[in-house]
Amino acid sequence: MVDLPLLGRRFTWYNSNGRAMSRLDRFLISDEWALKWGIGSLWALPRDVSDHCTLILKYNHGDWGPKPFRFNNFWLENKNLKEVVERFWVDNRVDGWMGFVLKEKLKGLKAHLRVWHKQEYGGLETRIEELKVEIGDLDCKGEEVGLNTQEIERRKEKFGVLWKLLKSKEALMFQRARSKWFKEGDANTKFFHGSVKSRVKSNLISALRVDNIWLDSPISIKEAVHSFFENHVSSSHIVRPHLEGVNFPTISEADNSILISSFTLEEIQEVVSASDGNKCPGPDGFNYAFLKKFWELLKGDIRIMFDQFHGNSCLPKSFLSYFVTLVPKVSSPNSLSDFRPISLLGCLYKLIAKVLAKRLAKVIDKVISSNQSAFIKGRNLVDGVLVVNEVVELAKKTKRECLIFKVDFEKAYDSVDWGFLEYMLVRCGFCAKWIGWIGVCIFAGNLSVLVNGSPSPEINIQRGLKQGDPLAPFLFLLVVEGFSGVMRRAMHLNLFKDFTMGRSPVVISHLQYADDTLCIGEASVENLWTLKGILRGFEMASGLKVNFWKSGLIGINVSSTFLTMASTFLNCRLGSIPFKYLGLPIGANPKSGSTWDPHLDHIRNRLSSWRNKYISLGDRVVMLNAVLNSIPIFFYLSLLKMPVSVWKQLVRIQREFLWGGPKGGNKIKWVKWPVVCKAKSKGGLGVRDVRLVNLSLLAKWRWRLLLPGRPLWQEVLVAKYGDHILNRVCHTPFFDQSLFCVFF
Template identity: 45%
Template sequence: MLCMFLVPSAFLGCWWNIPSNITQAVQEALDKAYLTEKDLTAVAVTIGPGLSLCLRARSKLDRFLISIEWFNKWPATYQSKLQRNFSDHYPIMLRSKYEDWGPKPFRILDCWLNDKSFQEMVQQSWNSVQFGGWGGYVLKEKIKALKGKLREWNREHFGDTFKKYQKIEDELNKLEEDTAGRQLTQHEVVTRKRLQEDLWVAAQSHESLLRQKARSKWIREGDCNSRYFHLMINATRRNNCLKGLKINGTWIEEPAIVKEAVRAFFSQRFQEATRIRPTLDGLRFQTIESYQNEMLVGRFQEDEVKRAVWNCGSDKSPGPDGINFKFIKQFWNTIKPDFLRFLDEFHVNGIFPRGSNASFIALIPKILDPQTLNEYRPISLIGCMYKILAKILANRLKKVMPHIIHETQSAFIEGRHMLHSVVVANEAVEEAKRCQKPCIVFKVDYEKAYDSVSWDFLIYMLRRMGFCSKWIQWIEGCLRSASVSVLVNGSPTAEFIPQRGLRQGDPLSPLLFNIVAEALNGIVSQARANGLFRGFLVGSDKVEVNILQYADDTIFFGEATMENVRAVKAILRVFEMVSGLKINFAKSGFGAFGMSEQWKIEAAEYLNCSLLSFPFVYLGVPIGANPRRYQTWDPIIRKCERKLEKWKQRHLSFGGRVTLIKAVLTSIPIYFFSFFRVPKKVEDKLVSLQRRFLWGGDHEQKKIAWIKWETVCLPKEDGGLGVKEINSFNLSLLGKWKWELFHQQGELWARVLQSKYGGWRALNEATRDNTGSIWWRDLKRVAQHPQYEAVMKNTTTWKVGCGDKFRFWEDRWIGEEDSLLAKYPRLYSISVQQHKHIQQMGAFKDTGWEWDFRWRRPLFDREIDMAVAFLKDVESHRIQPHISDQWVWKADTSGHYSAKTAYQTLRKDISQENDDGAFGELWKLKIPTKIAAFAWRLINDRLPTRTNLRKRHIEVTDSSCPFCSLVEETAGHIFFQCSKIIQLWWESLSWVNLVGVFPNHPRQHFLQQDVASCFLFLIAKRAAPHVSSLGYP
């Protein structure tokens, strides 16, 4: 146990600060020692006011530092604080205590799916069970009966995967011991082969089980990362474990009391108080058309149902029925008839059988060491019957959402993206700040938004938007048939029936919440129409920005007047009364530009909220921040550091480390990469983190990076590992903005950019670097980047429609290379229509499109031939009414820009073709990633053989082969040429009946032999104790 500060902010209420470089050095030392801190239960401070130098000082000073091995051995370890009495330090105690929180629900394990007897048992059980009644009841009872059969099958046949593995391993070892020193009999050979096969199957089953429990979706099965999986399982359980609750100010750990308190809390949260709510009858909303209603309530088609099933994640946690979608997809042909019958009957009556719409609530901590239930996020785990139906209904509802939801909402609407709202907010703040325009910004915080939605109000909004009675009946059936239990450390509480709220995890919930939130848009629109609220005008076109919504993330913009401030509060109060949602004004934030500090304080006091500090975070992006500053990227770098922690490096194979690096790069920073240009310093830092995690080492001790990072970032078929090169990845992601700005010119975010800068054409115009926001300036640099310009020119086709977007002379709509301006500069110089769009160069007549060219003077004789060629080029393209001009992305079959194909195109010029195809063949082999990664290093001759170590000036006492001692130890010799190793090769290859000329070079080996790559790994493992360190995974 140590007394130390780990973060500068850990010592509160005192007059000195702990320098961040000191705490960072301490943290690095702990990382190097593979030590981590145990969370403190119930309180966050261990030193309080009293005998300390500062009478009001409070801090977390005392702490237990524990190794990963400790956590793995005692996963239920936790620490608590005791009474301090006369000391200024609270004593802390480390305890390991297992509590019985009750029975755990049944769930299907992925490792069962590969067992042949399991497949036979499921099909036989499902087809043999017969129940009478309507389809939903029959399906529910069949699932219930199957669960009983699976429990019995698991108990009698499958059992504990680890014990099974150990039993087979013991039998195999005993056979090896009994036959040591003599030839095996034919029976013993067959037995050994069978045990080896059984051992492999058992190992795969155990690893699959661990991967499923660890929730590590990024890593491939088959790499034998069992130790890592164990650590992740224990870490997840430790982080999500509800150790106790503070109830009425007292810390309670008794399971029965805690579970009842949890049930009572959530039962109360989902209860609807009896009250008469006002309505919004005087407001207008967009309504759906009759043909859309017909689509919504049409019969469920088999292909539509299958598409919904396949859209559900196979690795998602199951609901109370324990059935995951990996199982459903594998046995779809068996269970499909019963599901289709259930859906057909629901289509008629809109009713669920009792218990078939049950769900669990899983509690996810919002903070470290939560103490109350408000500090947990409830996520619903839905049963498969309801989830399939909800997915079908959600897929249908998505098609009409763009027609009924206002453009200021960007969540879960096809064609809209959350970053579109970020652009609008960022550009509005930039203009208000730069020009000191009077502008207010109010960031709204909802109190349990999804849980507070009134079902009656949701049904009211559906009627107001024109949904037919059948659809409304279906939605009401989905809501009112629900029942809920809360999982407390994996054990469910008693069930209760909710009366309000939308379940997070239900496919329908995000879309239904958008419909509820549309009421707020309607109130704002009515306030604007009545002159009660005025939005903030952006750019020369004075585009109005008043409210931005992404699910429950809402922000208001408006002119800086007290009338607007009062209007915002009145609007939100009205919305509260009609919808059931509650605004947490105390956690909301108010800011303003162009006004005095006193005015801002008075406005914030009127709204009963805190002052907003700039930059502020909206949808995960710091609005108004300078993306060129390293500090802006600090949260992203910290997250990457946590994901690439040193203990993970220690417990992952080389192949596993490569996979994790890719997963981290394409998950954590990708959101920032899609919006901001990465500064060089940040890029270097992220590359340093990746490189150090891949090859080992830390800040003090650097290990050899055996292969250049540029090679690591090459595609696999070209000799690399396929790790994304950050600069090209960032360019490809940012390149989509120009594409979307061209195709979505009528959207709010595009109109804002058009109003401020001139739209997509302005990205290629040369202007002063200090005009516009930093984000826009960086976007222009991307658009004018030589690599990006070349990709856009070579990969984009200009497809003319009605001529509404393309300029006649300046754009490349007549061919791949040149515009009419470049091809006919003389005719352009005498045209009086130089900057016109195509549709302004003629008109549609009864006979079709007719051109109307106008010249400043008659054509000279020498220009006639040029004009004939000009007319031939122009008339070779047909102008089509009612079809907008568009770009076509040739690199993707969809014709739409994709960051993936843009990245591949950007990297094509850098990559070098692999002539013999060895690398391409290597990654196609059906072998574990760690073996393929090891073989990749072998082909590149970058294993730490004694020869390679000496080349890198590492002192080696003896460089000869440890087996034959005749020649120098090289990769080619120790794996293919050593006389002792060749014997092992011939014996190993005979096991799988491989014959032929044996290759003596790694590259030839992979072109000639497929299965033998696994033997390389075994040789390296066998040789490792005798050689310097072959670095086998």
């Protein structure tokens, strides 16, 4: 059953004094209903004197506008497609530079494939049903009087056509569902239908609240979305200050030579081969599955396009246009702030951006501080979490005062000022040619917002980075490196007192994972003034606005009086130990079940959204390995040793899902769990044992301790526990669990 999101209000029941409220009333529709009638909008009406609100289900059949072209991957199974594409590509000559030629040819190919699709697959559902009836009629005739040779051949031919159409339908549903864990060739169209409807239900915009007014017509909603994003991506055109007097590391001439060297066909082809062909396409409508299939046809033109881009730093305007799709951040989105914008880029622009990003990844670590743990090879999300846990544990143990400020940057990617990004590129030593390439890719373009699949009018962008652009993560690191530079300058001038660890002190002033920032220091009024000044100044320089009200202040061994004063001064919320950073616990007891409860609940909720009646036993095994063991528990298991009680609960959840019935009920456990976890070659099902996964991920820390270099997390461990920790790694048995607990 599909639980529709509630519009109009959050709750449907209120007690007499109005202090207790809940969403008790729901409107559930079956998948069969949704497939036949679509998904409407659920509204809560005023409750008058009742303690319950009346619910009403509305169906809006308005016209949202035309849907853009999208290359369907099931076309690749059609033997005629290759001839159709090759003939069009060769016969249609376009004059001009290669970027323009590719743009025009892809534009013409879209129209050509639309016509071809209608001829080959028009009325897919109707043709499938007609073939089933015709085959059934022949079967009945065969039962009664028998079939002659021609009728037998005709039935065989119809079976072949039906099989092709059914595989096309399955492939189409698979692409729309975008289920990454399903095995290739696993026919489960009903599950894909359910996945598509679940995705449509969560992404559907049936109404929006703008200035406390509800809009529910397609025209008014699209106008509101267009107006919102037009304001969102416009620049204020103010003169921003520069970070003069702040020192930044720079890349060398050799690094610049790597960045601007000639493009090779091998590096382009490597990017194409490694890219996912099922990703949603941008305005050009083509994905990497198309590029892979027709690489031999296209590679010559694409190579010329790269060579010309290397020389003239130019791209067609349409390459820089992109779609923005809105993904809900909450279960019942009401306003546009409840959606996360994700960019859908054209395949050729994305190819260029990926090649540039791959080059940038080779040198970016030389200009990014060790406090930053995002997107750089050798640095992990759990590194910063480990460091702040060690800070909290040391502060508690030594009774030292420590103040932690959890910074919330408001829409960080979308707020980046292009002038500041260019300034940071110059300050970090990037050459003019590379900066020119980045300017072409980033400092221009138009976006169209997809509202229920239909694009809005184009909007000229004037700031921000595109979420989904391969270059965006690395460029954003350069932006927030400006904050690290200012913090270093403040400490150098003794304006900010950091937190030190060890006899050979390691200085901890701030930690970052992209824009997720923790500022750590002494609990003093001077630190508060400096921190607020740095954040305000960085906002003026970079465009990244701090949402102080959503930020949090946590004190360790700090008086409640000081914390109250500090939270008032910073206009932020007061937090406490334990708290979460990057979704992982800080200062929590890993042996306590309450530390693991949120994650176990998350797994249960994920499982409740998957319907066992659609999924075979083999698919459930694939799901357990590919999904259950890759969602946030991976980071929990990389950081904390799982208690036996939690391990048993998790195994119970996995076992019930594996053997559960159509409605998730209990079924006979045909095989003991240790046998299920054995490799398939040894008679098991190949489900990974979570306990062994936990031990192996913790053991990875020992391996990382032996790697060359001295990252920040390793400096912290050595400063806190001494150099002997490295000797223990070299001379203790690999699965000496006592070592796992040294810093966990």
